[in-house]
Amino acid sequence: MKKKFQWVYILSVAFLIIWSLGPIAWSIVMSVTTQKEMFSSTTILPQEPTLTNYQKLLKQDSKPGSAFLRGMRNSLSTSILTIAFVLPIAVLSAYAFSRIKFKGREVIRIGLLITFVVPALATIITLYQMFGLWGLLDKKIGLIIIYASSFFPLSVWMLSNHFCTLPRELEEAAWLDGCTRIQGLFKVVLPLSYPVLFAAALTIFLNTWNQFMIPLIMAPVPETKPLTVVITEFVTKHSTEYGMITAGGLLALIPPAFIAIIFRKYIAGGLVAGSVKG
Amino acid sequence: MKKTLFICVIAMLVLAACTPKAPAPTAAPATEAAATEAPVTETAAPQKMDASITVMVPPWAEIPSELIDKFTKETGIKVDMQIVGWDEIHNKIAIAAAGNTAAADVVEVDWSWVGEFASTGWFMPLNEFVTEDMKKDIPLIQTFTAGGNILAIPYANDFRIGTYNKAHFDAAGIKEPPKTWDELVQAAQAIKKAGIVQYPLGFPLSASEGATTYFLLITLSRSGPVFNEDGTLNKENVLSTMQFIYDLIYNQKLVDPNCTVMIDREIAANMYAGNQSFINGDPGMLTRTNDPERSKVVGQTARMLVPGHGDVRSATFGLPEGIGIPVNSKNKEAAWKFIEWFVSPEAALAQFEVNGSLPVRTSIFSEYVNEGKLEQGDVLLEQVGYVTSFAPAGIPAWYPKFSLVVQEALNKVATGTMSPEAATDMIASAVDSFLKE
Amino acid sequence: MFKQKPGSRKDTVLPYLLILPMVLIIVGLVYYPVGRTIMTSFEAKDFTKPLQTGFVFLDNYKALLTDSTIWHSVTNTLYVLVLILVGTITLGIFTSLVLFKDSPIKGFVLAITILPWALPPIVNGLLWRGVFHPQFGIINKLLLELNIVETGIQWLSKPFLVLTIASLVVMWRTVPLASMVFLSALTAIPSDIYESAQMDGCNSVSAFRYITLPMLRPSIAIVLTLTSFVGVNLFDEIVSLTGFSGQTRTLLVEAYIRLFSFLNFGQGSAFVALIMLASAVPTYFYIRYLNAQVEYS
Known part of the structure; x- marks a missing residue:
């Protein structure tokens, strides 16, 4: 009985590894295959593996290299700045929604959450025109506030669900000690919310990292272009550089994968926090 | 900056000097002439x-x-x-x-x-x-x-021009590049028979813009006009192309069925890899077949005219x-x-x-x-x-819609899910509805 | 500014101040543009027909609903949605059960299963095109190597296959999040429940059926919502797998074509409005349901 179970476990793990790593492993193979061999080889592994694609991407003074490294910096800085912009505002709103009774709270809350269903296509035309007037096209700050508008529902939802689970008594004790509401939020509520704050920050990071259509339309210049846009530019008029695309994709995977793996236990925690009755 | 200022000052001085003296009637034509000339020629x-x-x-x-x-x-x-x-x-x-x-x-x-x-x-x-x-x-x-x-x-x-693998043609005993589509097909048969490559011809047949242009090119050079003079679809010519493509894939097996999921760039990559003997491509194709970084057929390829039909030596259109x-x-x-x-x-x-x-x-x-x-x-x-041009009266405003319909019809014929006749009717009725709008 | 003690009169102003920045951004960058889109949907605005403009009220909607070609995109999206939902839930639960079991390689497996999540959708689609490519795709290469087939298979040639593969591709990046959610729900189940069930003679299958699944219900609801949005908004993967092919268009691809290829902003906006309406109604009820679950003070 025990042995059989062991086998089931091993098989399941094997399946998970193939399922998750298979496509990534194959793109590693593609990234070291030359364009020439891609279409002519009949063997599974390339006969003349090469690291030229990586060299091209990581060389600052080559054309694809400078674009790629710049894209990497843009993606990183935009993601971090978006977290810095979204999180504080989301915390304040979430606190108001979960701790203070006020007129119109439910309407505003539902009004916020329902915007989750708005696709980028519904807003992008008007946003382009507005940003054109305000001079926000091709600027990082423009991208960041658009991202903010689309990440608020999820972040506020996660945070306010969590705040609801915290016992009110702690805060009330702080008030008795002379704290204001805002001080209570910072001194009592936030220290108890690190996992959720991490989770919210991470989802914001990953979602920003993955953006494609919005930066493509709103800010496709070298100063702001994220990695996703740079990578698709290896599809040119006369060739699809699969080697470059996969090499670029794999390198682009490193920062978010690194962060996701380190902070993995917070991500889900934040999402689940409020789902069970608090 | 200084120079600009200098020129401005000179210009103002000249103007100031001229205006009072010049009589009004002659001044008007002069400035008019200057206005029309200014943007055109460098002063x-x-x-x-x-x-x-x-x-x-x-x-x-x-x-x-x-x-x-x-x-x-x-x-x-x-x-x-x-x-x-x-x-x-x-x-x-x-x-x-x-x-x-x-x-x-x-x-x-x-x-x-x-x-x-x-x-x-x-x-x-x-x-x-x-x-x-x-x-x-x-x-x-x-x-x-x-x-x-x-x-x-x-x-x-x-514009589109043919590129062929001379080595493949030579090995199959074909000395001259084919002049018509019929000759090209015969050459391809010989190459296939000689076991040089399995699929000597390649067309982009996935639903993509490249497929539409290639389809229009074949029709234009192999049969003739795509549209009738009244703007409707020339069904005869379009049907002929559809049947031609179906025949090449399913009967003669000269075109790789993989083409139904590949875009033009990937078809070209097969040319560089030496899997294919002929392609209608852009004029830069030859530079790429001779680029050792991407090509296995360096020095083997040459240009030829897009094949014609009957008395028509060739036809192509610009992009x-x-x-x-x-x-x-x-x-x-x-x-x-x-x-x-x-x-x-x-x-x-x-x-x-x-x-x-x-x-x-x-x-x-x-x-x-x-x-x-x-x-x-x-x-x-x-x-x-x-x-x-495939559209002598100019590219119609509905070209993007037309292109999507052609891609879909062509792809369905190539994958064997629609008959050439039905596909032609599909395009023809779409064109009719565009014209009606 | 906030010196006043909690519970005093200032509390009537404070909450509004707290939510103000968020409300400004949401109203300015979401509600206003959406409003404009809805206004446009009532106008004749086909840029290739610049002379026919003006308010036409529901004409664009009528034109859309009588256009037989859009139903393709509706059924395509529904098919993909169902596959993604079923796949993500089952694979997510399966993964979380594997990850839940104590073993020396637990951390390693966890790290690996989380990886696909970090891949941007557009890169994801391009990568999988490499997997299913007829010539250099690994699937065909393996099939040929093992002599299972004689010639390569055109995986992306049939609409049904393309949509199935696209769902698989989407699942690949939604499963990690789902399994994380399920895993933390599993961790939250007190182990003494299982112990007492075992004492009552419950085997592991019925323990799963009667204890685990019911306990997972709230997290299933969360995964369902998050995944539904991914499904309805499917765009990047389809486009990088097969382009704008008529047979595999999803709702957003169809809307995109009407807007940007046909330059018919009136009809395109009407289509986007319909998509929003169709997803907003279930979402509204879902939020109400969640409200009932979570007690707000």
């Missing part, structure tokens, strides 16, 4: 403009920044080059125009967008700027003219790209200066050397041929002589 002392413009072109139109700097130095016009993907340029033009702004002062206009943009009125007619000489030297301006309005000036010459000025641009004059420069010999040479784009000016083109800059330049020149 003796090139007047510097204190303007800055944005230019939005796809990656393959990017030219070295040193050249741009030189342009700025000469004209005083600062240029912000925005390199944007080709599809996205189309989107940005639309979004910007919807908000009554310009995506940039100078914007890419592909040949396939001309019909649409003619009806949207988003681009400024350039007729007043274009000289007769320019028109004569750049015949492709015709492609960008709709309803008498010149919407853009072509900067990259592109040039141009640049135009959105009506909402605020720097039209500076924008035109840039366009003028962008098709100048100097910039054309950069386009050619950096991006492999052929020049649009006949004078430069023949110069390159004479200098031996273009491999088999004579064949290129001959092919240019066969350039026609």
